[in-house]
Amino acid sequence: MMKKKLLEVNDLQINFKTYAGIVQAVRGVSFDLYEGETLAIVGESGSGKSVTSNAIMKLIPQPPGIYAGGEILFDGRDIVPLTEKEMSKVRGNEIAMIFQDPMTALNPTMRVGKQITEVILKHNKKVTSAEAKERAIKLLDLVGIPMPEKRFRQYPHEFSGGMRQRVVIAIALAADPKLLIADEPTTALDVTIQAQILELMKDIQKKRNTSIIFITHDLGVVANVADRVAVMYAGQIVEYGTVNDIFYNPRHPYTWGLLGSMPDLKNNEKEELRTIPGSPPDLIHPPKGDAFAARNEFALAIDYEKEPPMFKISDTHYAKTWLLHPDAPQIPIPDAIQKRIQGYLEEAENSGK
Template sequence: MTEALLEVKHLATEFITEQGVARALDDISFHINAGETLGIVGESGCGKSVTSLSIMRLLPRPAGSIVSGEVLLQGQDLTRLAPEEMHHIRGNRIAMIFQEPMTALNPVYRVERQLGETLVLHNPQMSKDEIRAASIRMLKRVGIPAPERRMQEYPHQLSGGMRQRVMIAIALLCEPEILIADEPTTALDVTIQAQILQLLKDLQQETGMAIIFITHDLGVIAEVCDRVLVMYSGRIIEQAEIHTLFDTPLHPYTRGLMNAIPRLDKPAKQVLSTIPGMVPSLFDTPPGCRFQNRCEYAQPQCRATTPPLEGDSDQHQVRCFRFRELMH
């Protein structure tokens, strides 16, 4: 087996707040290979965005911090790097795009300056003309019509879809090995979402970058990912190759999620299956399995000890004591 491009080992992240300490990530381990798309799916507050911020070392300070674990980028532990060294990783080797490009783009700078800024930061030797040419080339590549004109516009003059394309252009300027996409299409209309998903797939084909795709939408996951992590309340509860996950979801939560979506290929107006109750508060997590209070299969063992993430193969792992019984 070749060495993974990025490997996260037993990562734990905590936030210190007025209400106490919240363990937002607990024992997160996964890897991603070059050219692969890894999906992270889960509902609000499950820790999917905190995972990406922890990898990038962008947790809000001083409240949030990584308390244990390693983030290995080709063997180099990012959690131990000095802030200046981390600057070279961000943008150059791992880049990120966000859900709402309006908050990630600077509203008072023209598109040209936002692209140029990134290039100058990472390639101080580039001339002005080179920067301009590279920026225009990049805008063209992400499918922006009339890039020369768009360079002179401000973010508010662009539509949501165009802004997301500009964000992708900025992220890809330094040819990162990994792109973290945090709900990049959630704020977009479906027809524009389809365009952006296609664009990301095409760019990945061209550059061979790995993509970590964070979303709450299982439809989007099915559309773009090779492998998926399902998160719940700060933990990975299932991890599988994409077809395996959709064919044989094992964790009761994953199954619940899949059955709860209204689908075009199922009859309308039927009662949707639901997951009763709510996600536990991070300040008040129960010992043992975090899903126990909503799980129809819970038994005393689930309330006492945390189930390990295990499986019969590397292809499919699940954090549930009873997964073998539930397989059939």
């Protein structure tokens, strides 16, 4: 069965005007998202993942933000040229967002119930406030909040962090959106609550066939929730593929670095935590050639001269590195990373996947 393409981002470029100069935060990002699928965008801080997600919501403040090029096709319609008024019908209604920090994402002086019904009433003109209330209580129940009738009348400060994130999810789901953008939804939560929230999101996706863009820097979470993964570096996607592609057959040295910098708990080996040396480039003056070259231990001479194109590895797997050029020297995946991949494969086999 062919899945329907819900979102198509083509060569998106976002700049920010600052006193120091123009920051090229997103430099030509393209990806597709199908109905009911989860795309994880991973990358370190400042790689442009949050800017990309805010750009899809058109929540980039302009100025200083500039849509410098590219298109965002949602359901076949380009939303970049939409006016603020047209966009307000899309936001919350067709595309909704889950924020990183539930402690600050809710209005502290408004009752939780009203923050949910507000969305329902805004996007459904025919719904009465009594019906909206009923739906809000159902939503609170859906996201696993006990005693929803009582909770409906409470203020955010009367909720714990995990419960607040559930409320944020309920708000995001209120108008039954087709696309959910989750911007590091579990970063601010402790590990047990993280797992609950991830389960909840997977559960909701199954029930409602919602597409999710999941922004995170936690590869452990990615393996858990995503269908596809886009690895971002310096405002570009450097590797794009299914979860299996990225975890079992990573091809970009940056992805190796990311996988390597996760603590390896499975192989029970004593080793120092690996890091990627150096820091991300200055995006006011992006480096010539491959942006990752300066931090890449496998960098080729051409990396400093010319930007690599996206090389196709398989139908689902792409990577942006000269190492994939037919003339490039064959560089195997570093041993330490290879060992981890072996670990993942064994684990996957053991759990009977």
